[in-house]
Amino acid sequence: MPVLSFRDVSLTFPGQPPVKALDAVSFDVGLGRITALVGESGSGKSALATATMGLLPQGAKLSGSILLDDAKGKPLDLATLSPADPAFRRVRGGRIGLVFQEPLSAFSPVHTVGSQIAEAARAHDDVSRRAARAAAIEMLRLTGFPDPARGFDAYPFELSGGLRQRAMIAAALAARPAVLIADEPTTALDVTIQAQVLALIQRLQGELGLSVLFITHDLGLVAALADDIVVLYRGRVMERGPADAVFAESRHPYFQALKGANPSLHRRAARLAVVSGADDAAAAAGYAAQPARRRDRAAPGSPLIAAEHVSRIYIPRRGADPVRALSDVSLAIGHGESVGLVGESGSGKSTLARLFMRAEHPDQGRILFHAKGKGRDLKTLEGAHLARFRRRVAYVFQDPYAALNPRMTIRETLTEPFAIHRLAGRKGREVRARELIDLVGLPRAALDRFPPAFSGGQRQRIAIARALALRPELVILDEPTSALDVSVQAQILNLLGDLKKELGFAYLFISHDLAVVEHIADRVAVMRKGRIVEEAPAADLFRNAAHPYTRALIAAAPEADRANRLDLAAVAARAQGDTGYIDAPLIEIAPGHRAAIGAADVRAA
Amino acid sequence: MLRYALWRILAMIPALLAASLLIFAVVELPPGDYLSNEVQELQSQGEGAGAQRLAFLRTEFSFDRPFLVRYAIWAGLMPGPHGFDGLLQGNWGWSFLYARPVGEVLGDRVGLTALLNLATVFLVYLIAFPVGLISARRPGGPFDTGATTLSYLGLAIPSFLLALVLLVTGQAWFGLSIGGLMDPRFEGQPMSAEKFLSIAAHLAIPALVIALGSAGIMIRRLRANLLDEVNRPYVTAARARGLSETRLMTRYPLRLAFAPFVADIGNLLPSLVSGSVIVSVVLNLQTVGPVLLSALRAQDTFLAAFILTFTAALTFLGMLVSDLILAWLDPRVRLGAGARR
Numbered sequence: 017m018p019v020l021s022f023r024d025v026s027l028t029f030p031g032q033p034p035v036k037a038l039d040a041v042s043f044d045v046g047l048g049r050i051t052a053l054v055g056e057s058g059s060g061k062s063a064l065a066t067a068t069m070g071l072l073p074q075g076a077k078l079s080g081s082i083l084l085d086d087a088k089g090k091p092l093d094l095a096t097l098s099p100a101d102p103a104f105r106r107v108r109g110g111r112i113g114l115v116f117q118e119p120l121s122a123f124s125p126v127h128t129v130g131s132q133i134a135e136a137a138r139a140h141d142d143v144s145r146r147a148a149r150a151a152a153i154e155m156l157r158l159t160g161f162p163d164p165a166r167g168f169d170a171y172p173f174e175l176s177g178g179l180r181q182r183a184m185i186a187a188a189l190a191a192r193p194a195v196l197i198a199d200e201p202t203t204a205l206d207v208t209i210q211a212q213v214l215a216l217i218q219r220l221q222g223e224l225g226l227s228v229l230f231i232t233h234d235l236g237l238v239a240a241l242a243d244d245i246v247v248l249y250r251g252r253v254m255e256r257g258p259a260d261a262v263f264a265e266s267r268h269p270y271f272q273a274l275k276g277a278n279p280s281l282h283r284r285a286a287r288l289a290v291v292s293g294a295d296d297a298a299a300a301a302g303y304a305a306q307p308a309r310r311r312d313r314a315a316p317g318s319p320l321i322a323a324e325h326v327s328r329i330y331i332p333r334r335g336a337d338p339v340r341a342l343s344d345v346s347l348a349i350g351h352g353e354s355v356g357l358v359g360e361s362g363s364g365k366s367t368l369a370r371l372f373m374r375a376e377h378p379d380q381g382r383i384l385f386h387a388k389g390k391g392r393d394l395k396t397l398e399g400a401h402l403a404r405f406r407r408r409v410a411y412v413f414q415d416p417y418a419a420l421n422p423r424m425t426i427r428e429t430l431t432e433p434f435a436i437h438r439l440a441g442r443k444g445r446e447v448r449a450r451e452l453i454d455l456v457g458l459p460r461a462a463l464d465r466f467p468p469a470f471s472g473g474q475r476q477r478i479a480i481a482r483a484l485a486l487r488p489e490l491v492i493l494d495e496p497t498s499a500l501d502v503s504v505q506a507q508i509l510n511l512l513g514d515l516k517k518e519l520g521f522a523y524l525f526i527s528h529d530l531a532v533v534e535h536i537a538d539r540v541a542v543m544r545k546g547r548i549v550e551e552a553p554a555a556d557l558f559r560n561a562a563h564p565y566t567r568a569l570i571a572a573a574p575e576a577d578r579a580n581r582l583d584l585a586a587v588a589a590r591a592q593g594d595t596g597y598i599d600a601p602l603i604e605i606a607p608g609h610r611a612a613i614g615a616a617d618v619r620a621a
Numbered sequence: 622m623l624r625y626a627l628w629r630i631l632a633m634i635p636a637l638l639a640a641s642l643l644i645f646a647v648v649e650l651p652p653g654d655y656l657s658n659e660v661q662e663l664q665s666q667g668e669g670a671g672a673q674r675l676a677f678l679r680t681e682f683s684f685d686r687p688f689l690v691r692y693a694i695w696a697g698l699m700p701g702p703h704g705f706d707g708l709l710q711g712n713w714g715w716s717f718l719y720a721r722p723v724g725e726v727l728g729d730r731v732g733l734t735a736l737l738n739l740a741t742v743f744l745v746y747l748i749a750f751p752v753g754l755i756s757a758r759r760p761g762g763p764f765d766t767g768a769t770t771l772s773y774l775g776l777a778i779p780s781f782l783l784a785l786v787l788l789v790t791g792q793a794w795f796g797l798s799i800g801g802l803m804d805p806r807f808e809g810q811p812m813s814a815e816k817f818l819s820i821a822a823h824l825a826i827p828a829l830v831i832a833l834g835s836a837g838i839m840i841r842r843l844r845a846n847l848l849d850e851v852n853r854p855y856v857t858a859a860r861a862r863g864l865s866e867t868r869l870m871t872r873y874p875l876r877l878a879f880a881p882f883v884a885d886i887g888n889l890l891p892s893l894v895s896g897s898v899i900v901s902v903v904l905n906l907q908t909v910g911p912v913l914l915s916a917l918r919a920q921d922t923f924l925a926a927f928i929l930t931f932t933a934a935l936t937f938l939g940m941l942v943s944d945l946i947l948a949w950l951d952p953r954v955r956l957g958a959g960a961r962r
Binding site for chain 1: 855
């Protein structure tokens with residue numbers, strides 16, 4: 017029996033021309049089932065949630081029917097009911113709860129978490145302030161807060177990301193709705209925390225008999241969690257049915273493509289499948305085939321840059337304890353080598369990258385940069401040596417929307433490095449700009465346009481082109497695909513793989529996503545709390561992980577494969593346990609494989 | 622919260638000291654001083670007798686001592702010819718221009734200035750708050766368009782012009798005398814209920830005139846803040862929890878939009894004090910503004926320095942109030958989220 021049924025739901029946003037966000041969408045959310053709504057950005061999945069909650073902006077045109085038939089009230093058609101109707105207000109929070117993607121921005125910063133949970137209960141039931149507080153604390157306990165009473169009085173900025181999302185779920189469920197809509201609830205979280213939050217949703221679904229509409233772009237999560245699947249592409253339903261059947265039998269090209277675009281720890285594909293748009297192996301090959309341009313390279317594997325026992329300590333304001341962002345970290349990158357750096361947010365990955373690019377200096381230890389067979393401390397580089405270092409190391413930022421100057425054309429952006437280093441004449445720069453734009457598979461007409469004309473994936477291509485302008489020897493990529501859709505991520509990863517093969521530079525690739533790193537890196541270092549806890553050749557690491565934290569990361573990585581699905585309960589249980597060994601020294605347990613584990617575990621491993 | 626308030630009040634002391642030192646230095650910056658100007662004038666008239674009196678005054682007011690010593694004596698940090706006798710001891714100094722103690726010259730003016738400024742700040746918020754609020758409810762609607770036009774007009778019209786227009790129309794059409802801050806018969810009289818009423822009646826027009834320009838800015842600011850806030854994800858999130866629109870607006874956007882609005886109290890005060898000088902001259906208001914003007918022109922050091930220090934103190938007080946309200950409104954200020962990055 018469906019609790020929510022969508023019939024021929026179409027949605028148009030005003031504009032020139034009007035944007036059709038949903039086109040005759042029909043599916044059901046079954047009673048007591050988890051229905052996953054899968055799609056990439058722009059597929060209309062969030063618009064569907066917004067329409068269901070009556071939160072559409074002015075001017076949006078909605079047609080069809082959204083029938084809500086739960087035990088809490090009489091059946092309602094939410095598509096024809098006015099959002100201003102008091103009955104709709106009772107639906108919001110009272111019969112359908114909504115969990116948002118970014119819990120920090122979805123909570124007011126100046127109110128306590130508890131007051132925002134309690135207000136939901138008070139908005140729907142005539143209860144006293146004290147009763148609402150008790151109910152909110154009970155809800156926090158149910159969502160796994162370690163100390164619910166203290167959590168009630170905390171402000172959002174005082175909580176960790178995982179706890180914030182638990183509080184968000186508590187707020188959505190405070191008035192005991194029968195339906196929960198979760199809109200990308202774990203996208204902002206680290207993999208291990210993500211698994212815990214998913215396990216929580218699964219547990220609450222069982223305990224409270226909820227019907228869940230789970231919105232995501234990640235097929236791995238769908239495989240782990242969903243009973244039913246609806247696949248949305250450009251506002252249309254491509255596929256729907258029970259999860260097992262869809263994963264086993266779907267021959268739909270879009271679903272297959274999505275599956276192929278997801279990097280996997282279990283099958284290391286040479287290239288990821290690409291859903292739509294150009295795939296540019298040819299472009300990269302063409303660029304590298306110009307032999308005259310090729311700079312003489314040092315022998316592959318010879319040392320390029322190395323961190324030697326570096327530490328970095330931040331002293332916060334107002335006498336709080338100093339933060340050890342990095343403690344005694346050593347990591348070497350050779351010519352032509354790609355090194356992956358994995359760890360959750362706050363583990364020190366980006367700090368290490370900033371030391372490598374000399375944006376700041378280590379408090380202890382040093383960074384050695386090798387040039388002409390001689391290693392120099394980055395801190396002492398000056399003048400011509402520093403300029404040469406800057407030419408040889410390039411950086412690609414996480415957020416392609418913020419990394420490009422919106423007031424500069426793409427041509428200006430791509431030729432700026434030449435201008436800074438006074439290289440190539442006016443004509444030469446034009447030639448290079450064209451080569452670069454070809455290299456990343458964008459049309460040459462793009463050179464005359466400004467960044468806002470491009471999508472996120474296209475902007476990241478431009479940022480990569482800019483990084484490659486001076487033919488650097490090392491490219492540092494800080495989470496370059498985490499702001500992008502899976503299919504776009506697949507394009508970028510393929511592009512990076514091709515470029516490396518053809519041009520032979522070294523990467524430092526930073527990511528919180530193990531599967532992405534495994535896809536691109538020769539060697540992987542795992543960081544936790546400012547230390548490297550394990551470092552090994554990529555294939556070796558994923559087969560023979562020795563450190564408990566690495567194992568937990570691998571176990572928490574979702575797979576877009578129903579047979580190999582993530583066991584949420586087990587991951588959550590493991591996360592409760594200690595993953596320890598933070599301070600143990602790195603021990604070589606196999607050639608090139610170091611791990612921070614005690615001697616006893618070496619024998620066990 | 623209490624600790625924060627205490628800390629802020631303590632922090633005001635060095636700030637006030639630094640400000641008064643700076644003011645004293647700036648007031649003394651032009652070459653010469655009141656007394657040497659006087660000496661020159663007397664000599665050019667060939668009078669020798671007064672010169673001796675002036676020499677006595679130079680020692681009496683320590684004009685022969687170095688700058689820092691003069692400052693310290695004036696502020697009451699150091700004993701002068703008569704022991705500790707400066708601002709800290711309640712002696713506001715001597716005005717050469719009026720040949721009377723500064724306290725006597727200013728008299729009621731200090732209190733009236735504070736009163737006028739407080740009334741103006743109050744009026745600015747009284748006008749800006751509801752107008753900004755209603756404007757933000759329907760941006761681009763008839764009310765918003767009207768309010769926007771009026772606030773730009775308020776910004777664009779010089780306040781002294783507005784004062785003149787009101788002065789003339791009030792006199793010609795309603796027979797009202799709006800010059801002065803009270804009926805002339807109360808001037809110099811001790812405070813009484815009648816005098817107070819007279820002041821209140823006279824206060825309204827000048828306060829309105831001075832407030833109008835600032836109110837225009839504040840309306841624009843509150844409106845922009847509110848429009849930013851109503852589209853925040855947490856407002857949508859609260860709506861998705863089923864809150865009614867009225868409760869939603871008062872609980873979330875209003876409270877957050879209020880913070881930058883409140884933070885402006887500190888900035889508002891000095892601009893009001895300096896902006897009101899011309900209006901005070903035009904409307905013949907018994908505030909410190911016109912006195913400051915003549916004191917600066919005549920290089921009457923102690924009078925000018927005192928008035929400016931008084932204004933600085935008023936500004937610090939405004940900033941303290943706005944900081945305390947901010948801390949109360951926003952836990953991130955109180956609990957120091959900055960320490961957590």
